Amino acid sequence: MPIAFEQVNYIYGPKTPFEYEALKRIDLAIELNKITAIIGPTGSGKSTLVQHLNALLLPSAGTVYILDRVIVANQKNKDLKSLRKKVGLVFQFPEYQLFEETIIKDVMFGPLNFKASEEEARQKAKNALAMVGLDPSYYERSPLDISGGQKRRVAIAGILAIDPDVLVLDEPTAGLDPQGAKSMMELFVELNRNHHKTILIVTHDMDHVLNYCDNVVVMKRGEILTHQQVNDFFFKGEDVLDIEMALPQRLKFTEALRAKGFKLTDKIRNVQELALSIKKEISHE
Numbered sequence: 001m002p003i004a005f006e007q008v009n010y011i012y013g014p015k016t017p018f019e020y021e022a023l024k025r026i027d028l029a030i031e032l033n034k035i036t037a038i039i040g041p042t043g044s045g046k047s048t049l050v051q052h053l054n055a056l057l058l059p060s061a062g063t064v065y066i067l068d069r070v071i072v073a074n075q076k077n078k079d080l081k082s083l084r085k086k087v088g089l090v091f092q093f094p095e096y097q098l099f100e101e102t103i104i105k106d107v108m109f110g111p112l113n114f115k116a117s118e119e120e121a122r123q124k125a126k127n128a129l130a131m132v133g134l135d136p137s138y139y140e141r142s143p144l145d146i147s148g149g150q151k152r153r154v155a156i157a158g159i160l161a162i163d164p165d166v167l168v169l170d171e172p173t174a175g176l177d178p179q180g181a182k183s184m185m186e187l188f189v190e191l192n193r194n195h196h197k198t199i200l201i202v203t204h205d206m207d208h209v210l211n212y213c214d215n216v217v218v219m220k221r222g223e224i225l226t227h228q229q230v231n232d233f234f235f236k237g238e239d240v241l242d243i244e245m246a247l248p249q250r251l252k253f254t255e256a257l258r259a260k261g262f263k264l265t266d267k268i269r270n271v272q273e274l275a276l277s278i279k280k281e282i283s284h285e
């Protein structure tokens with residue numbers, strides 16, 4: 001069953017002076033069981049796009065296919081709860097998602113809502129909190145009295161506890177330190193590779209796109225500029241140069257070496273290959 005957008009428009013504040021077309025005739029098919037990055041400048045429509053995936057926003061025109069559901073503009077959509085069990089969305093701003101008195105209650109909310117017993121919900125919440133790196137000393141604290149990075153972890157745990165098939169994460173590593181961001185990305189890779197979750201990640205971090213994602217969708221002004229495999233995007237096409245976003249560190253470093261006259265192999269896919277290529281060049285192998 002697919003995840004696809006067909007001619008989807010989304011208009012904020014229709015027929016008001018603030019009317020704004022945030023998505024313009026989007027056609028897009030997301031591969032299941034892969035990690036897809038969604039990138040693009042601020043205001044390009046990334047958050048608007050992903051909020052269609054669990055029907056938090058409904059299209060103003062067009063059709064969204066999500067697993068076994070078809071969401072059509074201007075139609076009543078029944079039983080969105082079953083969709084939200086299958087597609088979990090973590091908001092860009094965790095404050096929108098956190099509201100219980102304690103962290104453990106907050107993370108238990110999803111499982112309880114989907115009819116788990118109190119005991120099951122507690123167990124699922126504990127597992128999810130462990131996955132995002134929060135130990136039991138956090139359980140009874142208020143989710144609003146912790147740091148931005150910790151709030152993000154709680155918000156992610158809240159969705160993991162529901163165990164959806166599709167995880168949609170809107171800037172999940174914003175506010176985390178580099179090591180925390182790395183562990184979080186590794187958790188998503190693990191969920192994809194070992195638990196076959198389809199994962200969509202909105203991010204501004206091009207290193208994360210290169211290092212952890214299979215496919216990349218680039219948005220600009222409410223449109224899809226390109227949708228490619230990550231390796232093709234960084235190593236084959238010209239699109240990567242057109243999007244006015246910072247290149248990943250590894251590519252910047254390679255380009256800087258080339259500019260200084262280093263002759264490096266064409267496709268350097270990881271740090272080890274880069275090291276090898278530099279070694280060859282300086283030892284004239």
Ligand SMILES: Nc1ncnc2c1ncn2[C@@H]1O[C@H](COP(=O)(O)OP(=O)(O)OP(=O)(O)O)[C@@H](O)[C@H]1O
Nearest residue numbers: 012013020022041042043044045046047048049092
């Ligand atoms: N509630 C709203 N009412 C009116 N306009 C909105 C609303 N939310 C977003 N927009 C507008 O829609 C456009 C797309 O916003 P969106 O939040 O989807 O962008 P984004 O790509 O996620 O940006 P960012 O990288 O800053 O998170 C922006 O121009 C934004 O100002």
Ligand SMILES: [Mg+2]
Nearest residue numbers: 046047048092
């Ligand atoms: Mg956004």
